[in-house]
Amino acid sequence: MKRPPMVMRVQIHGKEGKFPLWLPLFLLLPLALLLLIILSPLILIAITILRLRGRGNELSPVVRASLGMLCSVRGIRAAFDVLCSMPGLRVDVRNRNERVYVSII
Amino acid sequence: MSENQKKILEMLANKKISIDEAYRLLNALKTEAGAPESSTEAGTTGKPKPKYLRVSVQPGSGHEHDDDVERVNVRVPVSLIRSGMKLSSLLPPEAKDKVTGALHEKGIDLDMRNLKPDDLETIIEALNDLEVDVVSRKEVVKVFVEQ
Numbered sequence: 001m002k003r004p005p006m007v008m009r010v011q012i013h014g015k016e017g018k019f020p021l022w023l024p025l026f027l028l029l030p031l032a033l034l035l036l037i038i039l040s041p042l043i044l045i046a047i048t049i050l051r052l053r054g055r056g057n058e059l060s061p062v063v064r065a066s067l068g069m070l071c072s073v074r075g076i077r078a079a080f081d082v083l084c085s086m087p088g089l090r091v092d093v094r095n096r097n098e099r100v101y102v103s104i105i
Numbered sequence: 106m107s108e109n110q111k112k113i114l115e116m117l118a119n120k121k122i123s124i125d126e127a128y129r130l131l132n133a134l135k136t137e138a139g140a141p142e143s144s145t146e147a148g149t150t151g152k153p154k155p156k157y158l159r160v161s162v163q164p165g166s167g168h169e170h171d172d173d174v175e176r177v178n179v180r181v182p183v184s185l186i187r188s189g190m191k192l193s194s195l196l197p198p199e200a201k202d203k204v205t206g207a208l209h210e211k212g213i214d215l216d217m218r219n220l221k222p223d224d225l226e227t228i229i230e231a232l233n234d235l236e237v238d239v240v241s242r243k244e245v246v247k248v249f250v251e252q
Contacts (some may be wrong), residue, residue, distance in 0.1 A: 050185040078192040085184040088157060 004029055005104045013099040023073035025104075036076075109134055155183050155232045156249035163245050167251065174243060183229055183250070190225050 008023040089104045110131060160176035196204070201217040208215050212213040237248035 065225040066173040073196055075192075075245055078188065078195055082248055086168065088180065088182040089185060090178070093175060095175045096173060101134040 002081070003087070004080075004083050005086045007105045009101070009103040009105065011099065011101040013094075013096050119198060121200070130204065153252040155252060157182055157251040158186065158232065158235075159247070159249050159251055161245075161247045163247075164242060165243050165245050168243055180251070183214075183232065187225065190220070194220070 003024070005023070006026045008025050010019075010021040010023065012019040012021075054070070055068045089102075091102045093100045113122070113127050113130045116122045117124065120181045122130070129182070160177065160179040162175065162180075164174040164176070168174055193204075196217070199217065205215070205217050208217075232250045233252075234251055235248065237246070239246040
């Protein structure tokens with residue numbers, strides 16, 4: 001079963017020192033859900049406007065793409081899928097003095 | 106020994122089936138027993154499904170202790186690639202045209218409009234065989250998949 005990421009681990013080592021950070025993403029998810037509920041009337045208005053104006057033909061493709069993805073259930077689902085696929089992502093870049101490490105668990 | 110295997114051996118002992126038939130039946134049972142595992146863990150080709158795409162940049166031989174060389178280690182879940190491609194399928198045709206044009210300018214002949222979900226699965230399965238090694242005097246770049 002797919003699950004959203006729980007923790008994001010960020011480590012930045014520089015000349016000035018170390019900066020380790022554990023971001024509890026599971027605490028941010030209820031906030032994101034709350035934000036989605038608050039924004040849902042605006043999303044609904046945007047969907048209605050887009051439909052009435054022929055899906056915003058006069059808008060630039062980039063704006064249309066962004067609005068289209070935001071204002072569709074498929075878009076929200078696809079974005080959630082991307083979020084749920086993130087656990088396991090790891091980026092580690094380092095040289096003599098610096099290191100950037102990002103891991104999503 | 107399973108019940109079916111016993112039955113086959115009994116039939117062989119009672120000379121109801123020949124040795125060849127018993128051998129074929131036992132093999133068929135083995136394949137059947139292995140099928141559930143392969144259908145969950147492996148793709149249609151029988152190979153295990155790739156889990157992560159790894160990109161690694163390490164210092165080349167003779168430069169292992171050279172701290173000026175950047176070491177890069179990236180692990181991208183294949184499921185993230187799959188979800189990202191699905192997300193890109195929501196792009197309107199005009200945006201896809203722009204992306205295709207931009208890729209073409211960079212020398213990549215990939216038509217975003219022709220990418221279908223079935224093609225995506227084929228591409229992901231084909232990642233199993235992906236292995237890129239670029240070895241230079243200073244750096245070794247490796248792109249491969251992890252199961």
